[in-house]
Amino acid sequence: MRLDELGEFGLIARIAETVGAGRESVIVGIGDDAAVLKTPSAGYLLVTTDACLEGQHFRRQWLTANQIGRRAAGAALSDIAAMGGEAIAVFVSAGLPPTEEVAFAEQLICGVHEAAAEHGAALAGGDTFASPDRIYLDIVVVGQAQQPWLRSTAQPDDVLLVTGTLGEVSAALHLLESGQPQDVDGLPSALRQRFARPTPQFAVAGCLQQLSQPPCAIDISDGLVQDAAHIAEASAVALTIQAAHIPVAEACREVATEAGADPLQWALIGGEEYELLLAVPRASVEQACTLVEAEGVELTEIGCVTAGEGITVVDADGKEIELDQSGWDHFGPS
Ligand SMILES: [Mg+2]
Structure with missing residues (x-):
């Protein structure tokens, strides 16, 4: 009918x-x-x-x-x-x-x-x-x-943490756009789950209520770098991301390598990941990691907050990494 x-x-x-x-x-x-x-x-x-x-x-x-x-x-x-x-x-x-x-x-x-x-x-x-x-x-x-987590509360000396792994959605998109497979059901299972059934991080939101103060937080919908920039702007701070610490998903590495692309760029820029990016005081990092890992979710330290403005992504030697593009903007130039 x-x-x-x-x-x-x-x-x-x-x-x-x-x-x-x-x-x-x-x-x-x-x-x-x-x-x-x-x-x-x-x-x-x-x-x-x-x-x-x-x-x-x-x-x-x-x-x-x-x-x-x-x-x-x-x-x-x-x-x-x-x-x-x-x-x-x-x-x-x-x-x-x-x-x-x-x-x-x-x-x-x-x-x-x-x-x-x-x-x-x-x-x-x-x-x-x-x-x-x-x-x-x-x-x-x-x-x-009880106490909403905002983008505007990151402070200099806070530590940047990200849940889970990044880059699976970019990998899934790359495969789908290339027509192999033709739909999500043909994707490898790790990518299918991630692309077709995004998981909001309520488990993380629940367990981190135990922190003495609410973290600064944003979900990664526009891409790690773009969403980090939203925190930097709202909090009037600078964020430095250590590329070597980004939890790039294994499936992203495999697909990107096969495609001749850089998996790190996919993990930094890809949107619709729905992991959380958090900024917490150094003194709370250990507790946050223990609480989140008890929920079966990885929490990785990927950088820090300093006085200043903007986002910098650096390699293991502290050298700035150029980005292919900054992320998703619905009305921006593509
Ligand atoms: Mg959001």
């Missing part, structure tokens, strides 16, 4: 049935004029929005409908994790061509629902509309934090 046969309300009713009640703090979810959320008893509400457009942010031929929904929700949820928060409710507005199959639309929304549920949040509402040709998704996430 096509969407123009089922209609908007038919689709919403089906989605509401699939999604169910969700979590306790969502008093009313899908179905009324607005969702009703219980106000956190302490701390702050967090709200973020993240939109994606077919052809611009994803290629339909690479992903299933479920994977498109999961990726979009993962990216939006990651911003709540980057604020040191917990996700409560997810809202999705979807633009779909009326000639689209109902099953495709359901799978797309199910992908959003599954990603939300995996991270403890409920899909609590949204909107649907007819899009002339391409798929459009806008995801809003409401979360809460």
